[in-house]
Amino acid sequence: MADDTNTSANGRTVYHANRHAHPVKVAAAGVDVSYGDKQALHGVTLDIPDRAVTAFIGPSGCGKSTFLRCINRMNDTIETARVSGSITIDGEEVNDRGVDPVILRARVGMVFQKPNPFPKSIYDNVAYGPRIHGLSNSRDELDSIVENSLKKAGLWAEVSDRLHTPGTALSGGQQQRLVIARAIAVNPEVILMDEPCSALDPIATAKIEELIDELRENYCLIIVTHSMAQAARVSQMTAFFHLGHLVEYGPTEEIFTNPTDRRTQDYITGRFG
Amino acid sequence: MTDAPASSAIREAVSQRLAKRHRAEKRFRAYGVGAIALAVIFLAILLGSIGFQSLGAFTMNTLTLPVTINERQADPRGDGTEESLRRGNYNAIIQDGLRAQFPSVDDRAELRDLFGLYNGVNSASLMRKVVANPSLVGGTTDFTLPLSDDVDLYLKGITVSERFAGRQGALDVVVSDQTVRLESAEPAFADFLTVMRDELIRRADEAAANASRLESAAGAAATRDEREALLSQSRRQAALSVSLRERAEAQGDVVLGTDTPALFLQAEGGVIQVRSVSRDGRIAVGETLLPLQAEGPITAWTEWAVETPSNARRISDRRMVYARALEDRDMVRSGFNTILFTNADSRAPELAGVLGAMIGSILTMLVTMVLAVPIGVGTAIYLEEFAPKNRLTNFIEVNINNLAAVPSIVFGLLGLAIFINLFGLPRSAPLVGGMVLALMTLPTVIISSRAALRAVPPSIREAALGVGASRTQAVFHHVLPLAMPGILTGSIIGLAQALGETAPLLMIGMVAFIADPPTLGLSGFLEPSTVMPVQIYLWSGAAERAFEMRTAAAIITLLSLMIMFNAAAIYLRRRFERRW
Ligand SMILES: Nc1ncnc2c1ncn2[C@@H]1O[C@H](COP(=O)(O)OP(=O)(O)OP(=O)(O)O)[C@@H](O)[C@H]1O
Numbered sequence A: 001m002a003d004d005t006n007t008s009a010n011g012r013t014v015y016h017a018n019r020h021a022h023p024v025k026v027a028a029a030g031v032d033v034s035y036g037d038k039q040a041l042h043g044v045t046l047d048i049p050d051r052a053v054t055a056f057i058g059p060s061g062c063g064k065s066t067f068l069r070c071i072n073r074m075n076d077t078i079e080t081a082r083v084s085g086s087i088t089i090d091g092e093e094v095n096d097r098g099v100d101p102v103i104l105r106a107r108v109g110m111v112f113q114k115p116n117p118f119p120k121s122i123y124d125n126v127a128y129g130p131r132i133h134g135l136s137n138s139r140d141e142l143d144s145i146v147e148n149s150l151k152k153a154g155l156w157a158e159v160s161d162r163l164h165t166p167g168t169a170l171s172g173g174q175q176q177r178l179v180i181a182r183a184i185a186v187n188p189e190v191i192l193m194d195e196p197c198s199a200l201d202p203i204a205t206a207k208i209e210e211l212i213d214e215l216r217e218n219y220c221l222i223i224v225t226h227s228m229a230q231a232a233r234v235s236q237m238t239a240f241f242h243l244g245h246l247v248e249y250g251p252t253e254e255i256f257t258n259p260t261d262r263r264t265q266d267y268i269t270g271r272f273g
Numbered sequence B: 001m002t003d004a005p006a007s008s009a010i011r012e013a014v015s016q017r018l019a020k021r022h023r024a025e026k027r028f029r030a031y032g033v034g035a036i037a038l039a040v041i042f043l044a045i046l047l048g049s050i051g052f053q054s055l056g057a058f059t060m061n062t063l064t065l066p067v068t069i070n071e072r073q074a075d076p077r078g079d080g081t082e083e084s085l086r087r088g089n090y091n092a093i094i095q096d097g098l099r100a101q102f103p104s105v106d107d108r109a110e111l112r113d114l115f116g117l118y119n120g121v122n123s124a125s126l127m128r129k130v131v132a133n134p135s136l137v138g139g140t141t142d143f144t145l146p147l148s149d150d151v152d153l154y155l156k157g158i159t160v161s162e163r164f165a166g167r168q169g170a171l172d173v174v175v176s177d178q179t180v181r182l183e184s185a186e187p188a189f190a191d192f193l194t195v196m197r198d199e200l201i202r203r204a205d206e207a208a209a210n211a212s213r214l215e216s217a218a219g220a221a222a223t224r225d226e227r228e229a230l231l232s233q234s235r236r237q238a239a240l241s242v243s244l245r246e247r248a249e250a251q252g253d254v255v256l257g258t259d260t261p262a263l264f265l266q267a268e269g270g271v272i273q274v275r276s277v278s279r280d281g282r283i284a285v286g287e288t289l290l291p292l293q294a295e296g297p298i299t300a301w302t303e304w305a306v307e308t309p310s311n312a313r314r315i316s317d318r319r320m321v322y323a324r325a326l327e328d329r330d331m332v333r334s335g336f337n338t339i340l341f342t343n344a345d346s347r348a349p350e351l352a353g354v355l356g357a358m359i360g361s362i363l364t365m366l367v368t369m370v371l372a373v374p375i376g377v378g379t380a381i382y383l384e385e386f387a388p389k390n391r392l393t394n395f396i397e398v399n400i401n402n403l404a405a406v407p408s409i410v411f412g413l414l415g416l417a418i419f420i421n422l423f424g425l426p427r428s429a430p431l432v433g434g435m436v437l438a439l440m441t442l443p444t445v446i447i448s449s450r451a452a453l454r455a456v457p458p459s460i461r462e463a464a465l466g467v468g469a470s471r472t473q474a475v476f477h478h479v480l481p482l483a484m485p486g487i488l489t490g491s492i493i494g495l496a497q498a499l500g501e502t503a504p505l506l507m508i509g510m511v512a513f514i515a516d517p518p519t520l521g522l523s524g525f526l527e528p529s530t531v532m533p534v535q536i537y538l539w540s541g542a543a544e545r546a547f548e549m550r551t552a553a554a555i556i557t558l559l560s561l562m563i564m565f566n567a568a569a570i571y572l573r574r575r576f577e578r579r580w
């Protein structure tokens, strides 16, 4: 037990050998985050591969969302949040003063825990991003962006005949897919998903998981989940957080079959968390 | 199975608690319904009494008089130019028109009563009519003018109680220079004598009651001086009661005076006012107010008893007679009081209207709206969405909340000191009034707009920021439209408050008497004007009964204006809500 605390205090993380073929997309080094006096993340360092799904797991309050929000600088919107350390996307520093968070967020899409469509039509929900970024020159182009995004999100078949009804009138699972379509529409490189299935039934969850698996072909996906099974099903890489520390990081099979740290073992076998 | 008794005990306890909870809920609902019922009742009483009060002001009696526009009076220079026509003596023309109706009237006092049927200000409207159509000069035309307020109220039956009774019989008429003597074999005037006696006894009883009330008040008086004053009043009332009773029971002729009911006789197109009646009710002596068209005995007449004594009414006996005569000739019409909505304020109640105040209110509210809403909403957006949370913004926030609690008259003082004395803007102007009210409304708008912005779920902001919208875009594309209904409601409440505000406007001189409505345009913003609530305040201080009614009518108008305002707000809000 004493040994464990030591590891945390030193911020020593167990890294498994990464046998992944894809290049690194997001690289974090020594990321500390504190909310006021309370430090929520302690020196998180990890490399996230492109065109793969990376899952963040860990008990509630361990800092998964906090780290996720560092990647697209959503923590800027929280007055008390202080972020230090380095995060790069394709080698470009995210926390640089010169980086416009608006442009960053166009590159790094985000899907929130609770589906939050705009109280506008389905069409406008998806078209909003492309509109503000000026991604389309004509109505037709915008139409095709909307159609493609909805198709990629697996929602097109269900809503193609009612694009102008409010997005808030969809079911929870449909709303979550709408929100994913909205994130895809601006053609991001990285998609962050914070517990995208926490409010969904198994069938809707299966659909989203299928979708995540498909999106993997083209995007770098990072997903926070509380479901071990989900992490095992959809992710290639898994990171385990505990009390603000990154405890263990490596290919999913290894984390689940051969965890090194005691806390990881306890967590994935359901002994705490 | 073993814990069955325990679980049933629990169930019982729960069901007992449940009954209690249901009772508490029912009680609470009953309180709610009671509170609403009470509020509705009070509102109904309030609106009912104001509405009832105002009834008399929404109709008016107008006189349509044939007037001869002779050249001498209307066109003093004789060249028919507008300038000359404007110098004409139109009041004399109206007076001649009235005299033509009553050829028998020539005495000064009689003429004063006759000309008092209307207000001289009406000559201006005849002048305008002639100037607009000079071909009227030399001819006779019908001119419609409102009757003066006393006459109007009298004809509406509000100020004077009277009764008419048709009679048959035989009255001998003996005319001797000033007086007329009416004699009958029957006691033709007995009914009136009863009226008279009842009235005197009623007043004697009233005086006696007053006397005893004053006496008991004297017993409880704190100081000796006060006691003695009350006692002497009481003695006076007692003496009055005795004398009234004596008069009621007295023998000999019954004399009608200014403190008794009055009696008129309408017959043969004329009117006789009775001055005294013999105790047996057979003989009446009086004077002719309007000459009878036939001589000889009268066989049918109308007994016109006015119970309100002439010293208790503002309209004189003769003016009543003239008004009724004109009414009998079908020259008086009662209709909707358009003057109330087409005129500005006037000293004469029958010519006073709310148009000036209404335009003043509209102009003032425009200024208030244009200033308070954009500034208030902008401030709210900045403070809520952009401002860093530090000491300074905290300080500003606290002070905005404090400003909302500042008495409105203070804003009036501020307006006087800064806008008028420092900036030199004109007094009484809607521009200044609007600026003062905008200051007063700002905190309300800011606070309610902030509340509306805060009520927008943060997930919407995150969603917008998450797809790469800038803060401004997130606010203006998503947060603001969602907060719009709330912002509108708050702004409307603030503006409605401003619409009903009086105190600060008194400070900047919008309480002046303004007889010409301000222009409903750009120049109107700097013209002296008043606003609806101030107009109500002004009229409520006037002595005339007719103004009292107009006060109620103006309140109803202001309330309707507010209801329209709020209806528009609700409609707007619905439209905004439906877009989502
Ligand atoms: N806005 C905030 N202000 C202050 N403290 C915060 C804020 N957001 C998060 N925290 C704190 O930071 C720590 C990490 O929170 P975070 O939301 O990242 O947890 P999480 O791993 O996502 O948990 P969950 O699985 O329950 O979503 C928690 O202790 C939390 O109390």
Ligand SMILES: [Mg+2]
Pocket (backbone or CB within 6 Å): A064, A065, A066, A194
């Ligand atoms: Mg979280």
